[in-house]
Amino acid sequence: MSFFEIIDPVFKSFVMGNAPVRQIATGFSWTEGPVWFGDANCLLFSDIPNNAIMRWTPGAGITTFRQPSNYANGHTRDRQGRLVSCEHGARRVTRTEHDGSITVIADSYQGKRLNSPNDVVVKSDGTIWFSDPHYGIMTNYEGYKAEQELPCNVYRVDPATGSMDAVATDFNCPNGLAFSPDESRLYIADTGRMFSDDPQHVRVFDCSGDGRLSGGAIFHVINPGCADGFRLDTDGNIWSSAADGVHCINPDGALLGKILVPELVSNVCFGGRAKHQLFMTATTSVYSIILNRKGIQHP
Numbered sequence: 001m002s003f004f005e006i007i008d009p010v011f012k013s014f015v016m017g018n019a020p021v022r023q024i025a026t027g028f029s030w031t032e033g034p035v036w037f038g039d040a041n042c043l044l045f046s047d048i049p050n051n052a053i054m055r056w057t058p059g060a061g062i063t064t065f066r067q068p069s070n071y072a073n074g075h076t077r078d079r080q081g082r083l084v085s086c087e088h089g090a091r092r093v094t095r096t097e098h099d100g101s102i103t104v105i106a107d108s109y110q111g112k113r114l115n116s117p118n119d120v121v122v123k124s125d126g127t128i129w130f131s132d133p134h135y136g137i138m139t140n141y142e143g144y145k146a147e148q149e150l151p152c153n154v155y156r157v158d159p160a161t162g163s164m165d166a167v168a169t170d171f172n173c174p175n176g177l178a179f180s181p182d183e184s185r186l187y188i189a190d191t192g193r194m195f196s197d198d199p200q201h202v203r204v205f206d207c208s209g210d211g212r213l214s215g216g217a218i219f220h221v222i223n224p225g226c227a228d229g230f231r232l233d234t235d236g237n238i239w240s241s242a243a244d245g246v247h248c249i250n251p252d253g254a255l256l257g258k259i260l261v262p263e264l265v266s267n268v269c270f271g272g273r274a275k276h277q278l279f280m281t282a283t284t285s286v287y288s289i290i291l292n293r294k295g296i297q298h299p
Contacts, residue, residue, distance in 0.1 A: 074120050082095050091146075113149050129186070187203070203216050236250075243265075
């Protein structure tokens, strides 16, 4: 069985024939939001419809980290190692403090409730960037059906001052997002409005030192499927979810190769001993593979 599809010969050096795709956990309803905690040697991820954040520990398997989770979706860590989460059910972004208490980062904008925060990244200056599509309020499956009060935007929050800005406002439904290694570029997926035929693609923005975005050209179109979630390696290659697995795209937007996964992949993250293990949340399961690449992972 082949676990890879080689498009560009350089991809051969990224993967290893004796490092297969492994299913490390299964039995969920829709997995999302993987985030690696190296200091705790564990992976956290969401099982959204079951209203839970799960924990996978090598050698120990699966335990429940938090339930109920307010139908949490995407997660990341901030520069102090704290968990930052997007919650569909409460329509907010939160931070779990080291003592376990929860701080609300954002739940409204200009007096209106957020839609259903989806994915989140933290820049080196501590600012928190998240996408806010409407997926979690369109049905009762991944949250609570409700009226949409705001457009589907991307926001930046400065937790030091509490200021919040809509930094990308021309999306149908922004979804996955990630910075380039030097943070000069921000990649944002547009996965389109639910029940529509909107185009689906990844756009790329130039990001200034003070957090302003410019540009926004289409960077890449995933086929088959769409770029629900993605992360980058230290050379700036994008590892994106797709209908047939994970696609590797170079910084020029060219597809290099694919990791083939038997379920629909929703999101990915790097972790493991050397940050060279790619974790993939995929419908009912979580998969992993060791790569000859090192991912951007903070802290």
